[in-house]
Structures are given as C-alpha cells and as structure tokens.
Amino acid sequence: MVRSFKRLPRVAFAIARSRPRRACARCLLCTGLVCQGTAWAAAEPGAIPNVADLSQLSIEQLADIEISSVSRRPERLSDAAAAIYVITREDIRRSGADTLPEILRLAPNLQVARINASSYAISSRGFNNSSANKLLVMIDGRSIYTPLHSGVFWDVQDVMPEDIERIEVVSGPGGTLWGANAVNGVINIITRSARDTIGSTGHATVGNQERGVAARGGWNAGPDTAMRAYARVQRFDATQRANGSTAPDEWDRRQAGFRADGKTASAAWTAQGDIYGGTQRQAARPDATVSGGNLLMRWNREMNDGSGLQVQAYVDSTRRRNPGLFSEDLDTFDIDTQHRFAIGGRHELVWGAGIRSYDDHTTGNGAFAFAPQDSRLLLWNAFGQDTVTLSSRTKLTLGMKAEHNSYTGLEFQPNVRLAYKPDEQSLWWTAVSRAVRTPSRLDRDFTVFVNLPAPYNGPLLGGKGFDAERLTSIEAGYRAQPHERFSYSVSAFVNRYDRLRSVEPSGGGYVLGNGVQGRSFGVETWGTYQATSNWRLSAGLNLLHERLAFTSGSGDPGRAAAGAEDPSHQFTLRSSWSLPHGVSADLAVRDVGTLSASRVPAYTAVDARVAWAIRPRVELSLAAFNLFDPQHVEFGSGPLRSEVPRELALRLSWAL
Numbered sequence: 001m002v003r004s005f006k007r008l009p010r011v012a013f014a015i016a017r018s019r020p021r022r023a024c025a026r027c028l029l030c031t032g033l034v035c036q037g038t039a040w041a042a043a044e045p046g047a048i049p050n051v052a053d054l055s056q057l058s059i060e061q062l063a064d065i066e067i068s069s070v071s072r073r074p075e076r077l078s079d080a081a082a083a084i085y086v087i088t089r090e091d092i093r094r095s096g097a098d099t100l101p102e103i104l105r106l107a108p109n110l111q112v113a114r115i116n117a118s119s120y121a122i123s124s125r126g127f128n129n130s131s132a133n134k135l136l137v138m139i140d141g142r143s144i145y146t147p148l149h150s151g152v153f154w155d156v157q158d159v160m161p162e163d164i165e166r167i168e169v170v171s172g173p174g175g176t177l178w179g180a181n182a183v184n185g186v187i188n189i190i191t192r193s194a195r196d197t198i199g200s201t202g203h204a205t206v207g208n209q210e211r212g213v214a215a216r217g218g219w220n221a222g223p224d225t226a227m228r229a230y231a232r233v234q235r236f237d238a239t240q241r242a243n244g245s246t247a248p249d250e251w252d253r254r255q256a257g258f259r260a261d262g263k264t265a266s267a268a269w270t271a272q273g274d275i276y277g278g279t280q281r282q283a284a285r286p287d288a289t290v291s292g293g294n295l296l297m298r299w300n301r302e303m304n305d306g307s308g309l310q311v312q313a314y315v316d317s318t319r320r321r322n323p324g325l326f327s328e329d330l331d332t333f334d335i336d337t338q339h340r341f342a343i344g345g346r347h348e349l350v351w352g353a354g355i356r357s358y359d360d361h362t363t364g365n366g367a368f369a370f371a372p373q374d375s376r377l378l379l380w381n382a383f384g385q386d387t388v389t390l391s392s393r394t395k396l397t398l399g400m401k402a403e404h405n406s407y408t409g410l411e412f413q414p415n416v417r418l419a420y421k422p423d424e425q426s427l428w429w430t431a432v433s434r435a436v437r438t439p440s441r442l443d444r445d446f447t448v449f450v451n452l453p454a455p456y457n458g459p460l461l462g463g464k465g466f467d468a469e470r471l472t473s474i475e476a477g478y479r480a481q482p483h484e485r486f487s488y489s490v491s492a493f494v495n496r497y498d499r500l501r502s503v504e505p506s507g508g509g510y511v512l513g514n515g516v517q518g519r520s521f522g523v524e525t526w527g528t529y530q531a532t533s534n535w536r537l538s539a540g541l542n543l544l545h546e547r548l549a550f551t552s553g554s555g556d557p558g559r560a561a562a563g564a565e566d567p568s569h570q571f572t573l574r575s576s577w578s579l580p581h582g583v584s585a586d587l588a589v590r591d592v593g594t595l596s597a598s599r600v601p602a603y604t605a606v607d608a609r610v611a612w613a614i615r616p617r618v619e620l621s622l623a624a625f626n627l628f629d630p631q632h633v634e635f636g637s638g639p640l641r642s643e644v645p646r647e648l649a650l651r652l653s654w655a656l
Contacts, residue, residue: 057090059487059530069168069188071387071397072177072350073308073340081397081419081429083477083491083524085109085540087167089192094576094586096609096623096649098161098205098212098234101154104187105590108526108540108572109171113592113635116642117236117249118155118280121635124171124185125495126520126546126566130635134183134437134471136174140191140272142296142314145181147358147377148328150440156276156290156318158255160214160230162201162653165192171524172493173473175413175435176399179381183435183471184495193270194218194226194261200656207649211235225262231255238281239642240631247642251280267301285324292318307341329361336381351384360441368448370441371462378406379438385415395419407439408468426480437469443501443512455557456503456510463512470498488527495520500548502556515554520546520564526572534578542570559597567593567602582613598637605629605644617655624648 063078065088070080077086087106097103101120105112111128113121123132133150136143137157144157167189174182202215214232221227231254238250257274275293282288296314303309313335320328336354343349358377362370385399397417404410417431448460477491502515526540546564550556571591578584588607594600606628611621624647626632631643 057088059481059485059528062086062088062528063481063487065166067166067168069170069174069186071385072338072352073348078424078427078479078481079419079421081395081417081427081431081477083109083171083475083489083493085169085171085489085526087169089164089166092161092164092167094584094609094611095588096586096607096621096625096651098210098649098651100157100159100189102625103161103164103167104169106574107167107169108542108570109169109185109524110187111542111566111570114642114644115635116247117239118251120154122152122154123566124169125493125522126544126564127184128566128635131442133181133440134469135185135187136178136182137187137189138178139189140270140296141298141312142294142316143334143356146330147360147375147440148330148362149442150181150437153290153318153320155251155253155278155280156292158232158253158274158276159189159191160216160232162203162214162216163191163197163228163230163259165190165196171491172431172475173413173415173433173435173471176385176401176415176433177383179383179401179403179413180379180405180411180436180438180468183437183469191259191272194228194259197228198226201654203651203653205649205651207647209237209645209647210649221260222262224264225260227258227260229256229258240645241640242633242643243639245640247640248281248283249642251278253278267299269300270296270298272296282322282324285322288320288322290318290320292316303341305341307339309337309339311335311337325365327363331359333357346389348387348389349385351382353380353382355380362441367450368446370445371447372445375441375445376406377441380404393421395421403436403438405438405468407444407466411436411438411468425482426478428476428478430476431473433471433473433475435471435473437471439466439468446512452503452510458505459509460503461506461509461511466501466512467499467514469500469514472496472498485530486527488525490523490525492523493521497548502550502554502560503558505555505557513554513556515551515556516548516560517551518546518548518560518564520544536576538572538574538576540570540572544568562597565595565597567595569593584611584613585609586611592634595635598635600633600635600637603629603632603634605632619653621651621653622648623651 065077065086066074067077068074070082070084085107091106092103095106104110111123115130121128121130121132123135127134131149131151137152144152170186174186178186197218200217204213212234216228216230218228233254235252239247241247255276259272261270273295277291280288294316298312301309316332318330334356338352340350356379360375361373363373381401381403383401387395387397389395399415401413413435415433420428443463443466445462447462451457452460473495475493479489481487496519498517499514500516502513503510504513504515522544524542529537531537544566548560548564550560573589575587586609591604594602605626607625608627609621609623611619613619626646631645633641633643
C-alpha cells in the first residue's frame with residue numbers, strides 16, 4: 001500500500017478526539033483509516049516431552065515432515081518446490097511464546113512487528129503495515145482474512161499452543177491454490193487431531209506484561225471417535241509510549257472451543273469450533289469490545305487407488321464495537337471441495353472449486369463512513385494443478401485458478417514450477433506465478449468527508465473504480481542436507497507489482513486508484529545445525545529491496561515509494577540446549593533493520609528461556625523477551641507510538 005495514504009490517521013485523530021496512538025493502532029485500523037516441525041515425540045499423548053530428548057527428531061526427520069500448503073496435497077518438506085519454513089510444536093514450546101503473532105516470529109521468512117499491546121504488523125516479502133493485505137492466513141483451512149481491509153485482525157486470532165501440530169509458512173505467491181490475498185505468502189496453522197490429544201494439559205502464566213491460564217481435556221468418545229475441549233483467559237497490560245507516558249491499550253481475551261475427529265470404514269471427518277470475546281480500553285470513550293465464533297466441518301475419503309476427496313465448510317461470525325468510531329458485523333460462509341488423483345505413473349492432479357460469502361454491516365461516524373453500510377461480497381473459484389514427472393529427478397507443475405469476486409469480476413492466477421532433485425539430499429526449484437489482491441471495502445466503499453492532510457487537502461471519495469492489485473513473481477531456490485547434522489535453504493525472487501493503491505485527485509477531492517507500480521528483489525535463507533546430541537542451532541537471513549513509482553497517468557501528490565515500509569534486512573539466530581536433570585535452555589536473537597519512512601531505528605532483541613521438568617509431565621519455565629533492552633519501537637511513527645517492553649513470564653505447564 002501507499003505510505004502517502006498512511007497520513008490519514010493524523011486526520012482521524014482529530015476526528016475521533018481520542019488518544020492518537022490507540023486510535024491509529026486499533027480503532028482507526030478497523031475503520032480503514034490506516035491503509036497500511038512436526039511435534040516432538042512424547043511418551044503418551046498430551047505429555048510434555050522430556051527436555052533431554054532434543055536429538056529425538058533428527059535433521060533427516062525434519063526434512064521428512066509432511067506438508068500440504070505448497071501443492072495442496074501431502075508431500076515431504078524436502079520435496080516442496082517453494083520457499084517454505086515449518087514451525088514445529090517443539091519450536092513453539094521452547095520459545096515460550098503464548099500468542100500467534102509471537103509464535104510467528106519463529107519463521108525467518110516473516111516480518112513480525114508489534115505495534116502496541118494488541119496490534120501487530122505481519123507480512124512476507126515486504127509491504128508490511130498494520131493492515132497488511134498481501135498475506136493469506138488460515139487456521140485448519142479456515143481463512144481469517146477480513147474483507148474490510150483485506151488483512152487480519154490479529155487480536156482475535158488465537159490457538160492454544162499445545163494444540164498446534166505445525167505452522168507452514170510459505171513465502172511467495174500461492175494464489176493458484178489458495179486464491180486472493182495469497183500474494184506474498186501463505187501461513188497455514190494446522191492443529192492436532194483430537195486422537196493425539198487424549199488426556200488433559202494446560203498452563204498458567206504470570207508476568208509483568210501478560211497473565212493467563214489455559215486448560216484442555218481430551219477423551220475417546222467411541223471406538224473411532226475422539227474429542228477435546230479447551231478454554232483460556234489472557235490479560236495484557238498497557239505499553240509505554242515513546243514520550244514516556246502510558247498508552248491506554250491494555251486488553252483481555254477469553255476463548256473456548258472444541259474439536260472432534262472420527263472415522264468410518266472409508267472416510268474420516270472433523271468438526272471443530274471456537275467462541276471468543278475481548279475488551280480493549282480506549283481513552284475518553286467506553287471500552288471497545290470484540291466477540292465472535294466459528295464452526296468448521298471437514299470430510300475426507302481416501303480411495304483404494306491412492307486418490308482422495310475432501311469437502312469442507314465453515315461459518316464465521318465476528319462483532320466489533322468501537323464507541324465513537326465504528327462498528328462492524330461480519331458473517332462468513334464458505335464451502336469448498338477438492339479431489340486429487342493420479343493418471344498413469346506421471347501425472348498427479350489436484351482440482352477443486354468453492355464459494356464464499358461475506359455479509360458485512362459497518363457504520364462510521366460523522367467524519368467518515370462506508371457506503372453502503374451493508375455489503376455482500378461473493379467469491380467463487382475453480383482451480384486445477386498437475387504435477388508431471390518428467391524424469392526420475394525432474395518434476396514440472398502447471399496450475400491455474402479462476403476466481404470471481406463481486407468487485408472486479410473474473411481474475412486468473414496461473415503458476416508454473418520446475419523441480420530438479422539431483423539426489424535425495426538436495427533440490428533445485430524455480431517458479432513463475434501471478435497473484436492478485438482483490439479490492440476490499442476500504443478500497444471501494446470508504447469515504448472521508450473532511451479534508452485530508454497535506455499534500456492532499458481535500459476529502460476522500462469512495463474509489464468505485466478501484467481494480468485488483470497484481471503481482472508477477474519469478475523465484476528460484478535450493479534446499480539441501482549436505483550432512484546428517486546440517487540442512488539449509490536459499491531462495492531468491494524478483495516481484496513486479498502493478499495497479500497498487502494510490503490517492504488520485506477527482507472533482508475537488510480524491511479517490512483511491514491504482515496508480516503505483518514497482519519491483520522488489522530479495523534473498524531468503526535459513527538453516528539448522530545439530531552441533532551436538534543436545535545442542536541445536538538455527539539461523540535465518542532476509543534481504544529485501546523495494547522500488548516503487550507512480551504510473552504516467554497518476555496524479556497522486558504523495559510519495560510512491562512510501563508504500564515500502566520494510567527493513568532491508570532481518571537476521572535471526574536460535575540456540576536450544578538440553579541439559580542434565582531435566583533442564584533446558586533456549587536463546588533467540590533477532591536483528592531488524594531500520595524503517596526509514598517512519599524513523600523506526602534498527603534494533604536487536606534477545607529472548608531467553610530456561611525450563612525445568614519437575615516431573616516427566618510437569619514443567620516450570622521462565623522466559624525473558626527483549627532481555628537486554630528496557631523497550632524499543634518496532635512499528636509506527638510519532639512520539640505517541642508504543643514501545644515493546646522487556647517482558648518476563650513464569651509458566652507452569654502440565655499434562656495428565
């Protein structure tokens with residue numbers, strides 16, 4: 001998105017007559033004013049792993065993790081022709097992180113920046129902001145995208161960490177399989193089957209910034225059916241502003257849910273759902289509230305010939321109330337089906353179709369509005385992909401998705417991938433893809449009745465002609481395990497963006513248009529080294545360069561390059577030790593470059609965790625985040641932006 005439009009929050013501060021920082025980071029984001037592996041083996045299901053068993057999952061076993069996000073069918077991580085990183089359940093446990101955004105910091109191919117107590121900016125391969133709109137995020141196949149601004153509200157996305165099987169993070173376009181918004185990457189959060197969570201588990205956390213408790217119970221409901229249910233409560237304290245004052249952004253969240261898994265002679269099924277609620281403080285106004293729930297059903301059938309059929313449907317309902325600013329009611333219904341099969345010995349095909357409906361009711365205030373207040377966005381799609389075995393070492397993948405949306409009609413997203421495997425320990429791959437971001441309500445239906453700040457000085461009208469943003473990407477990569485103790489991945493990309501958002505003059509005011517284009521170039525690399533039987537090192541490095549410009553027909557008086565508010569580099573290093581007497585120690589370092597447009601300086605953060613297995617199924621841990629720095633800024637501009645504080649968290653975890 002275009003940074004020139006990011007100046008709009010300054011107008012909204014005066015409109016809302018509220019504290020600027022909170023309005024920018026949470027409330028104004030919601031209204032659209034801000035435009036911007038596998039589990040460790042345990043002795044019994046649900047048990048906490050023995051911390052001395054770090055070497056149980058070898059580098060070879062990590063490479064054999066089965067994933068599905070790259071080709072929408074099961075395949076080994078070592079065979080995936082894409083830049084994909086897998087966050088395992090053991091990674092999550094040893095990090096000490098207790099929220100999804102903090103867990104996602106473990107992926108070296110993501111940019112994760114905390115804005116305040118409840119808000120995050122998360123993206124892949126650039127274009128990060130508080131409403132990043134080029135990254136598709138799913139939880140067990142349920143998209144958590146919002147049609148309000150094409151991004152994710154991270155404050156209401158929660159999964160009990162003990163129930164996560166793995167998180168597959170694909171950097172690069174995935175529109176051919178996953179559709180709109182899978183422009184720069186895909187995050188697929190996959191939870192464990194209820195059959196793997198028999199028994200009870202939970203944790204209690206107390207710290208200077210967060211307190212909470214979570215518990216889950218699992219049981220057999222029949223010879224072929226298992227269930228689990230969970231509940232958790234969290235409280236997050238306020239952050240400090242850059243000028244030394246306290247930001248009124250403390251909040252709390254409550255969530256409960258269930259999952260059931262069963263099977264018959266020829267099929268398997270899953271049913272799961274969640275309900276949640278939360279309260280967020282606002283200055284000079286009543287507290288903001290969020291609530292909602294979802295229910296998902298999935299049916300799978302595996303055929304004798306190796307083919308498979310899946311049907312999935314879900315409903316999702318969310319409510320947001322920000323008194324004095326806006327309210328939103330959003331109801332989502334989605335159903336899709338996919339079929340995979342083989343033809344002869346050379347073709348592996350997957351195809352499918354789906355339809356999704358968003359019913360949205362959004363109100364503003366006297367200074368801005370969404371018109372109409374009621375909107376229905378309908379998406380339907382059909383896709384197909386064929387992986388052709390050209391030789392024993394080479395595979396070619398050809399895919400296409402046709403997706404129709406209520407704003408711009410039919411959009412096509414093709415993909416071509418070539419993989420060459422010279423031996424079992426290495427893989428070369430390259431890909432050419434096209435992906436689109438379809439318009440959101442912010443792009444088409446948003447109107448500001450007061451003058452925008454300089455250099456615009458006029459009202460903003462609804463951008464009824466706003467078109468889909470488009471990406472053409474060329475990627476290449478190499479993945480290898482040259483030694484039983486060492487594996488690594490390197491990928492490079494060139495992305496060309498067209499029809500990015502701009503603010504165009506029109507009839508004495510401005511409208512949102514598609515007047516920005518440009519390119520980005522980057523390299524992503526990460527690796528894992530098993531130094532000794534009880535000491536493992538992991539590292540990652542991202543390098544990114546973005547170059548944006550207005551098209552010849554654009555009249556935007558702002559800055560085209562302002563849309564690229566991303567660090568030019570990001571380096572991460574993690575070290576995990578398993579020590580005698582049930583003690584483990586983990587250290588993580590991340591070095592993030594400067595955000596020059598908003599004057600966020602580069603920073604280095606050090607996180608540490610020490611844990612002691614009091615008993616085989618009871619663990620006491622102490623985690624410190626931002627250990628050597630009292631506080632630092634990660635995102636935002638001005639003296640009222642929040643700073644990420646040093647955080648200490650003492651946690652007791654159990655499994656019975």
